Amino acid sequence: MGKSGSHHEVVVIGAGVGGIYQIKRLVDLGIDATVLDAAPDLGGTWYWNRYPGARFDSESFTYGYSFSKELLAEWHWKERFSGQPENLRYLNHVADKFDLRRHMQFNCTVEAAHFDETANLWRLRIADGREITCRFVVMALGLLSTPTLPRYEGMDDFKGRSFHTFYWPHEPLDLTGKKVAVIGTGATGIQVIGEIGDKVGSLTVFQRRPNWSAPLNNGPISVEEMAAIRARYDEIFATCARTPGGFEHEPDRRGFYDVSREERLALWDKLYDEPGFGIWLANFREIFMDEKANAEMSEYIADRIRRRVKDPATAEKLIPRDHGFGVQRVPMETRYFEVYNQPNVRLVDISETPIVRVTETGLRTTEGDHEFDVIVYATGFDAITGAFDHMDIRGIGGQTLRDKWRDGPSTFLGMMINGFPNLVMPAGPQSGSASTNYPRGIETGVDWCTELLKHVRERGYVRADATPEAEKRWTEHVTKMYATMLMRKAKSWFTGYNSNVAGHEQGSIRYFVYNGGAPKYVNTIRHVAASGYEGIDFSAGARPPTAAVAGASMAAS
Numbered sequence: 001m002g003k004s005g006s007h008h009e010v011v012v013i014g015a016g017v018g019g020i021y022q023i024k025r026l027v028d029l030g031i032d033a034t035v036l037d038a039a040p041d042l043g044g045t046w047y048w049n050r051y052p053g054a055r056f057d058s059e060s061f062t063y064g065y066s067f068s069k070e071l072l073a074e075w076h077w078k079e080r081f082s083g084q085p086e087n088l089r090y091l092n093h094v095a096d097k098f099d100l101r102r103h104m105q106f107n108c109t110v111e112a113a114h115f116d117e118t119a120n121l122w123r124l125r126i127a128d129g130r131e132i133t134c135r136f137v138v139m140a141l142g143l144l145s146t147p148t149l150p151r152y153e154g155m156d157d158f159k160g161r162s163f164h165t166f167y168w169p170h171e172p173l174d175l176t177g178k179k180v181a182v183i184g185t186g187a188t189g190i191q192v193i194g195e196i197g198d199k200v201g202s203l204t205v206f207q208r209r210p211n212w213s214a215p216l217n218n219g220p221i222s223v224e225e226m227a228a229i230r231a232r233y234d235e236i237f238a239t240c241a242r243t244p245g246g247f248e249h250e251p252d253r254r255g256f257y258d259v260s261r262e263e264r265l266a267l268w269d270k271l272y273d274e275p276g277f278g279i280w281l282a283n284f285r286e287i288f289m290d291e292k293a294n295a296e297m298s299e300y301i302a303d304r305i306r307r308r309v310k311d312p313a314t315a316e317k318l319i320p321r322d323h324g325f326g327v328q329r330v331p332m333e334t335r336y337f338e339v340y341n342q343p344n345v346r347l348v349d350i351s352e353t354p355i356v357r358v359t360e361t362g363l364r365t366t367e368g369d370h371e372f373d374v375i376v377y378a379t380g381f382d383a384i385t386g387a388f389d390h391m392d393i394r395g396i397g398g399q400t401l402r403d404k405w406r407d408g409p410s411t412f413l414g415m416m417i418n419g420f421p422n423l424v425m426p427a428g429p430q431s432g433s434a435s436t437n438y439p440r441g442i443e444t445g446v447d448w449c450t451e452l453l454k455h456v457r458e459r460g461y462v463r464a465d466a467t468p469e470a471e472k473r474w475t476e477h478v479t480k481m482y483a484t485m486l487m488r489k490a491k492s493w494f495t496g497y498n499s500n501v502a503g504h505e506q507g508s509i510r511y512f513v514y515n516g517g518a519p520k521y522v523n524t525i526r527h528v529a530a531s532g533y534e535g536i537d538f539s540a541g542a543r544p545p546t547a548a549v550a551g552a553s554m555a556a557s
C-alpha cells in the first residue's frame with residue numbers, strides 16, 4: 001500500500017540512452033510522461049561506470065543519437081572512442097538541449113510494478129513510499145545495469161577500499177603508489193587494467209578465464225575530421241542500418257575457404273591495426289559458426305598475444321583455451337597486453353589458485369596472502385534480465401515476471417511479454433536492439449514502441465498484450481538461431497552465464513540475444529506494425545478517471 005502519488009499516461013523506467021530518447025519522443029507527441037531513475041542523475045551506464053579507461057568500443061559518431069540534425073551538426077566527438085566523462089556530458093547536453101530534464105525524477109527506485117486488471121493500469125511502488133500509476137510502462141532498464149559481486153567469505157572484513165567498477169568512486173581517487181588488485185578480465189577489467197597499470201604502485205590481476213581481446217586503436221578527432229564526419233552522417237547511419245551489428249564494420253562476404261591463407265592473414269593484419277570492432281565484425285562470417293575457421297582465427301590472435309607479452313608463461317595464461325575468438329563479446333584493449341611486461345604488474349591465475357577469502361589486508365588464495373590498499377571487482381553484471389528480476393513485476397493473475405522468466409526470458413519481438421500488458425521494452429531480452437550498437441538499436445526500439453502507443457491511443461484501446469502464440473513463435477525463433485552459432489557453447493553473459501547469480505552459474509543456456517542481425521530484425525518489427533500489429537491483442541474500454549486511479553492502492557492489484 002503506498003502514499004497516493006501521481007498518474008501519467010506513460011512512465012519510462014530508466015534515464016539512460018534509451019530512456020532519454022523515449023521521453024523525447026513522448027514529449028514531442030504531447031503525451032503526459034515521466035522518467036524514473038534510481039540514480040541521482042541521468043546517464044545510466046555512463047552515469048555509473050566511472051572507472052579509469054571506461055569508454056565506447058563503438059565509434060563515437062556511430063554511438064550518438066541520429067534523430068536530430070541540429071544535434072549532429074553541433075556536437076564534436078573529441079575521440080574516435082569517447083571516454084565516460086565526455087559521454088556523460090553528451091547525454092546531459094541532449095537532455096538540456098531538448099529540455100527533457102523536467103520530465104525526469106531521480107533517486108526514484110521502482111521496487112514494484114503491478115498490473116491492475118480492473119483499471120488496466122500499472123501501479124508502481126517507489127522506494128520512498130509513493131505509488132505512481134500509468135497506462136503504459138516503458139522498461140528502459142539497461143542491459144548491464146545490475147552489477148554482481150563474487151560471494152567470497154570475508155568481503156566486509158577488508159580495511160582498505162573495495163568496490164565494483166560500476167560503483168567506482170565519483171570523487172577523485174589517487175592510486176599513485178597504491179597496491180591495487182583487479183578481479184575479473186572481461187571488457188571492463190581489460191579497460192581498467194590497461195589504463196591504471198602504469199599509474200599505480202603495484203597491480204595484481206586475478207584472472208579466472210582470459211578473454212580474446214584486440215586493440216581498440218583509439219585516437220583524437222580533429223576539427224577537420226569532425227567536419228568530414230558530419231558531412232558523412234547520412235551515409236554513416238545508412239551503413240549502420242544495413243550491417244548486422246549496427247556499425248560501419250561490414251562482414252567480409254568472401255567465403256573463408258574461398259580465399260587463400262595468405263589472403264586471410266592479410267585481412268587479419270589489416271583489421272588488427274584498424275580502429276574498433278573490425279577484427280570481430282568485419283571478419284569472415286564462418287568464424288562465428290565453423291569450428292575450424294574459428295580455430296584458425298583464434299590461433300592468429302594467440303600469436304599476436306605471444307608477440308606482445310614478453311614472458312611466455314604469462315602469454316600462455318592470457319590466451320583463452322575454453323572458447324574461440326569472437327564467440328563471446330570481444331573486449332577492445334589499449335596497451336592491455338603490454339601492461340604485463342611491467343615489473344609492477346602480476347597475473348594470478350585463480351583457475352589454478354582460487355581466491356579462498358577476503359582478509360582485513362587483502363586477498364587469500366590457495367597459494368598465500370596478498371596485501372592491497374584497493375580491491376577492484378570487475379566482476380560483471382546480472383546481464384539483460386537482472387534489472388527485471390530485481391523489480392517485483394506482476395502481470396495478469398498476479399503472475400510474477402521473475403517466475404515466468406525463471407529459466408530464461410520469453411518475449412514477443414523482445415519488446416512485449418504475454419500476460420504483462422501495456423508494458424514495452426525498447427531493447428528487451430531477445431530483441432535485435434539489444435544485440436547491436438546500442439543507440440542504433442535503441443532508436444529503432446523506441447520508435448517502434450512509440451508507434452504502438454500511438455496506435456493504442458488513437459483507437460481508444462486500454463490494453464495491448466502479446467498473444468501467447470506470438471510469444472512462443474518469437475522465442476522459438478530466437479532459440480533456433482543459436483543452433484548454428486558457436487557462442488552457444490561459451491560461458492558468457494550472452495548466454496546468461498554468471499557464477500555470482502543463483503541459477504545462472506553453469507550449463508543451462510538462456511536465450512538472451514537475437515542473432516539474426518539488425519536489418520532482419522528491423523524488417524520483422526516493421527512488418528508487424530504494418531500488419532496492424534499481428535501478434536498483439538488489443539482491448540477497448542472506458543478509461544477510469546485519473547483521480548480515482550491515483551487514489552486506489554497497490555494492494556488492490
Ligand code: NA7
Pocket residue numbers: 144149150151183184185186187188189207208209329350378379380381493499500
Ligand atoms: P564480464 O564480461 O561478464 O566479465 C566479468 C569478469 O569477471 C570475467 O573475467 C569473469 O570471469 C570475472 N568474474 C566474475 N565473477 C568472478 C568471481 N566470482 N571470481 C573471479 N572472477 C570473476 O563483465 P564486464 O563488466 O567486464 O563486461 C560487461 C560488458 O560491459 C561488456 O561486455 C561491455 O559490453 C560493457 P569468468 O570469465 O566468468 O571466468
